[in-house]
Amino acid sequence: MEYHSKLLSRLVGEISKLPGIGERTALRLALHLLKQPQSQSLQLAKALTDFRTQIKHCRICYNISDTDTCSICANPMRDHQTICVVETVRDVMAVENTGQFNGVYHVLGGVISPMEGISPNDLFIQPLIERIQREHPNEVIFALSPTVEGDTTGYYIYKEIKDLDIKISTIARGVSFGEEIEYADEMTLARSIENRIPFDQSLKF
Amino acid sequence: MEYHSKLLSRLVGEISKLPGIGERTALRLALHLLKQPQSQSLQLAKALTDFRTQIKHCRICYNISDTDTCSICANPMRDHQTICVVETVRDVMAVENTGQFNGVYHVLGGVISPMEGISPNDLFIQPLIERIQREHPNEVIFALSPTVEGDTTGYYIYKEIKDLDIKISTIARGVSFGEEIEYADEMTLARSIENRIPFDQSLKF
Numbered sequence: 001m002e003y004h005s006k007l008l009s010r011l012v013g014e015i016s017k018l019p020g021i022g023e024r025t026a027l028r029l030a031l032h033l034l035k036q037p038q039s040q041s042l043q044l045a046k047a048l049t050d051f052r053t054q055i056k057h058c059r060i061c062y063n064i065s066d067t068d069t070c071s072i073c074a075n076p077m078r079d080h081q082t083i084c085v086v087e088t089v090r091d092v093m094a095v096e097n098t099g100q101f102n103g104v105y106h107v108l109g110g111v112i113s114p115m116e117g118i119s120p121n122d123l124f125i126q127p128l129i130e131r132i133q134r135e136h137p138n139e140v141i142f143a144l145s146p147t148v149e150g151d152t153t154g155y156y157i158y159k160e161i162k163d164l165d166i167k168i169s170t171i172a173r174g175v176s177f178g179e180e181i182e183y184a185d186e187m188t189l190a191r192s193i194e195n196r197i198p199f200d201q202s203l204k205f
Numbered sequence: 206m207e208y209h210s211k212l213l214s215r216l217v218g219e220i221s222k223l224p225g226i227g228e229r230t231a232l233r234l235a236l237h238l239l240k241q242p243q244s245q246s247l248q249l250a251k252a253l254t255d256f257r258t259q260i261k262h263c264r265i266c267y268n269i270s271d272t273d274t275c276s277i278c279a280n281p282m283r284d285h286q287t288i289c290v291v292e293t294v295r296d297v298m299a300v301e302n303t304g305q306f307n308g309v310y311h312v313l314g315g316v317i318s319p320m321e322g323i324s325p326n327d328l329f330i331q332p333l334i335e336r337i338q339r340e341h342p343n344e345v346i347f348a349l350s351p352t353v354e355g356d357t358t359g360y361y362i363y364k365e366i367k368d369l370d371i372k373i374s375t376i377a378r379g380v381s382f383g384e385e386i387e388y389a390d391e392m393t394l395a396r397s398i399e400n401r402i403p404f405d406q407s408l409k410f
Contacts, residue, residue, distance in 0.1 A: 001298060001302060002298070002301060002302070003298070004268070004270070004275060004276045004277060004297075004301075005260065005269055005270060005271050005275075005276075006271055007252075007255055007256045007259055007260050007271050008256060008260065008269060010252045010255070010256070011252040011253060011255075011256040013252075014245075014248055014249040014252040014253075015249065017245065017249075018234050018237065018238075019233070019234070019237055020230070025225075027295065027298075028224070028295075029223050029224070030256065031293070031294055031295060032223065032224055033223075033253070033256075033257060034256075034257070034260065034269065034294075038257050038258065040219075040222065041253050041254070041256070041257035042254060042257065042258075043219055044219040044220070044222075044253060045249075045250040045251070045253040045254045045257075046250070047212075047215045047216040047218075047219040048216060048219075048238070048246050048249060048250040048253075049246070049247060049250045050212055050215070050216075051212045051213060051215070051216040051235065051238075051239075051246070052238060052239070052243050052246035052247065052250075053243065053247075054212055055210065055212050055213065055239065063209070064210055064213060064239065065209070065210060066210050066211055066212050070209060070210075071209045071210075072209060088236075089236055089239075090232065090233075090236060092209075093206060093207070093208065093232075096207060096209075097206060097207070
């Protein structure tokens with residue numbers, strides 16, 4: 001499509017780089033913003049810039065955070081003896097939303113996947129192992145995707161910490177194979193945290 | 206949903222103000238941007254800011270433009286004796302895309318709609334009438350939505366210019382009642398420009 005305006009063309013180009021947004025939707029969003037007060041666009045642009053330049057990873061759990069230590073890790077009311085290992089920031093939110101978990105998290109940033117070229121070194125696995133060795137928590141709960149990659153990742157970590165006399169569990173497989181954690185409904189996710197089982201009992205290798 | 210990050214929460218809030226984008230999609234987009242190079246977010250923010258602060262309305266046709274006069278109105282190769290009257294900027298693009306029209310445009314900014322409280326004074330109708338009186342073009346073509354509001358708007362303008370000895374036509378009604386101009390396929394839209402008929406012949410009052 002031709003736009004007769006470089007400003008519009010550039011904005012549509014940038015918006016349609018976002019996943020799931022095609023050129024027509026991008027155009028609609030751009031022209032929608034033109035009808036709204038200028039402040040709305042400027043606030044969006046500022047929120048975007050601030051987010052992308054100021055957001056940090058928590059130095060303890062690698063969740064995204066406004067501060068060096070995230071509000072969960074800095075909260076003395078949370079159970080720092082129970083570490084829930086998840087893949088992504090969205091998974092932290094999904095578990096938090098169940099209201100069933102009062103421990104702390106560790107965000108790996110993904111799962112080991114030779115197919116996609118993701119090795120343990122591409123993830124925050126080594127910091128997790130060092131954290132467990134240092135803090136020696138009571139329990140480590142794996143809340144990873146119920147896929148081969150999720151299992152592989154859990155097993156990789158399990159091997160490194162299994163001799164430390166720490167309870168290692170995994171959330172109950174209430175979710176079907178291949179489904180993503182963040183889309184499980186809250187009841188299923190809450191129950192799967194409740195019914196966690198020892199990690200070595202869950203292995204399907 | 207709770208975010209544990211004001212920066213994220215603010216960005217998700219701003220993104221979900223956009224039409225058709227819910228909170229979950231907004232979150233997905235925000236976290237997607239976090240995985241992309243920082244430059245992508247900054248370019249998007251800049252494109253948004255530049256667009257919203259620098260874009261102008263063409264002083265002749267009221268299409269959006271980077272300059273005081275848009276590239277269509279400034280183009281001496283276009284037929285300035287034929288003015289196509291449309292509702293929105295998107296309609297200009299839709300007609301341009303057919304490649305069937307070499308005239309110029311006038312963007313009204315909408316249609317008269319007492320139901321939605323849009324009166325002629327809320328639209329660029331007066332500037333159109335003055336433009337027609339001043340330029341005395343050969344032909345005015347209405348490419349307005351085939352709805353009661355579109356017909357009303359056309360008729361309002363028709364009344365003001367019918368004594369000026371100008372050919373006044375409307376695009377053929379190949380599109381079904383209630384359909385929007387911008388979603389008509391190019392063939393239908395092209396044919397409807399080809400088969401335009403005198404405006405007073407098209408009235409259904």
